[in-house]
Amino acid sequence: MSVCISIRDAVKKYGNNTIISDLSLEIKEGEFFTLLGPSGCGKTTLLRMIAGFNSIEGGDFYFNDKRINDMDPAQRNIGMVFQNYAIFPHLSVRDNVAFGLKNRKASKEVIQTETDKFMELMHIKEYADRMPDRLSGGQQQRVALARALVIKPDVLLMDEPLSNLDAKLRVEMRTVIKEIQHTVGITNVYVTHDQEEAMAVSDRIAVMNQGDIQQVGTPKDIYQRPANLFVATFIGRSNILKGKLKAAGDKAVLAFDAGFQVEMGNVLSQYRQDQEVKISVRPEEFVILDGAADGMRATIDSSVFLGLNTHYFAHTDDGEKIEVVQESQIDSIIPDGAVIHLGVKTEKINVFEAEGRYNLLEGVRNDNAG
Numbered sequence: 001m002s003v004c005i006s007i008r009d010a011v012k013k014y015g016n017n018t019i020i021s022d023l024s025l026e027i028k029e030g031e032f033f034t035l036l037g038p039s040g041c042g043k044t045t046l047l048r049m050i051a052g053f054n055s056i057e058g059g060d061f062y063f064n065d066k067r068i069n070d071m072d073p074a075q076r077n078i079g080m081v082f083q084n085y086a087i088f089p090h091l092s093v094r095d096n097v098a099f100g101l102k103n104r105k106a107s108k109e110v111i112q113t114e115t116d117k118f119m120e121l122m123h124i125k126e127y128a129d130r131m132p133d134r135l136s137g138g139q140q141q142r143v144a145l146a147r148a149l150v151i152k153p154d155v156l157l158m159d160e161p162l163s164n165l166d167a168k169l170r171v172e173m174r175t176v177i178k179e180i181q182h183t184v185g186i187t188n189v190y191v192t193h194d195q196e197e198a199m200a201v202s203d204r205i206a207v208m209n210q211g212d213i214q215q216v217g218t219p220k221d222i223y224q225r226p227a228n229l230f231v232a233t234f235i236g237r238s239n240i241l242k243g244k245l246k247a248a249g250d251k252a253v254l255a256f257d258a259g260f261q262v263e264m265g266n267v268l269s270q271y272r273q274d275q276e277v278k279i280s281v282r283p284e285e286f287v288i289l290d291g292a293a294d295g296m297r298a299t300i301d302s303s304v305f306l307g308l309n310t311h312y313f314a315h316t317d318d319g320e321k322i323e324v325v326q327e328s329q330i331d332s333i334i335p336d337g338a339v340i341h342l343g344v345k346t347e348k349i350n351v352f353e354a355e356g357r358y359n360l361l362e363g364v365r366n367d368n369a370g
Helices: 043-051 093-103 108-121 137-149 167-184 195-201 219-224 229-234
Strands: 005-014 017-027 032-036 058-063 078-081 155-159 187-192 204-209 212-217 239-248 251-256 260-264 275-281 286-289 296-306 309-316 321-327 339-344 350-353
Touching: 005 043, 017 043, 017 058, 017 212, 032 043, 032 167, 032 195, 043 078, 043 155, 043 187, 078 137, 093 108, 093 137, 108 137, 137 167, 167 195, 187 195, 195 219, 204 219, 204 229, 212 219, 212 229, 229 239, 229 275, 229 350, 239 321, 251 275, 260 339, 286 321
Parallel strands: 032 187, 032 204, 078 155, 155 187
Antiparallel strands: 005 017, 005 058, 204 212, 239 251, 239 275, 251 260, 275 350, 286 339, 296 309, 296 339, 309 321
C-alpha cells in the first residue's frame, strides 16, 4: 500500500552546522512529489532522513499515523533508486530484480510471478539472463526500478536517478518513470536539480534553497506564479528587470526602468502603492512589436535559431541584458544590431517587492505557506 508522509519541524545538523531547520512538509498518498533545488540545498539530506539513512536531530516524521524517527530503515518498507543504479554486478537481471523478495523469504512461486511481472512492466524481460555489464545505462536503471518496486514498498525514494544518463535517455526514462509510478500508484519522493525533469514527472514540486522550502505546488503553479524571486529564477529562464509600481485606483501602473510602462490589473490590493519592484519576464513573455510603437527599445546582439523558436539576445537602452524567444519566421531572422520594440504579456509576467521576497500578484499558490 502507499502512504502519506508528514514531516513536522525537521532539523538536521552535522556538528554545529544546521543543514535543515524547522522544515515541515505534507506529501499525499500516491503522489509523485519532487524535491528540487541547487546542489547543497538539503534535498538529498531530507530524502535520506525519510529513508532512515540520516539521523534526525529534531522534529517528527510520519508514514500515515506511524512515527518513523527511530524505526530501522529495513522496517520502513521503502524502495530506493540511486544515481549510480547500485545493481549487483555478479547477478543476472532476473536475480537482481528478485533480490528483495528472496531477502523477505517469499515463496518460489511468488518470486517467479512477481519478478516476471515487474520485468515485463519495465520492458526488460528479454534481458532476464543477461549480466549488468552487458546492459546500457537506461536498461540498468530499469533493472534498479524493477528491483525497488517488486517488493511493493509503501514509498519509493529516488535520488537523482537519471543524472548519469545521456540527454536522450533522460527524456525517455522520465517518461517511463512517470508512467510506471501512476500504474503502480505508489507514493514517490524524487530528488533532482534538473528543473525540466521535475516539471515533466511531478504531481507537485517543493523548491528548496539553503535547507528551506521556498514554495510547494504543481509545476504549472510554480512556473506561472513563483512565490519569490529565487523560485522565478530557478525554475526555467527569466529576465529580471528593475522598475516601479505606481498606484492607480483599483489598478496599478508598472514602469520599467528601461523606459516602458504597462497597466496591471492583477496586483493584490494591499500592494497597490508606490514602490520599487523587481520584474520577472520569461523570454517567451516578450512580444516584438511592429514599428516604433510605445514599447521597450532594445538592440539585438545575437540570435540562435532552434527550429521552432529563435532566441534573441539583446540589451535595452539602460544597458540591461535580455533574452527574447519568438516563434521562428519562415522568411527571416532579425539581424544583429537591429533596434526592436518590445511589449510584454502582462497576464504572464511576475512582479516582486524590491528584495524579491514575495510576489505582489494575484494567483500565487504555495501549499507550504504558513
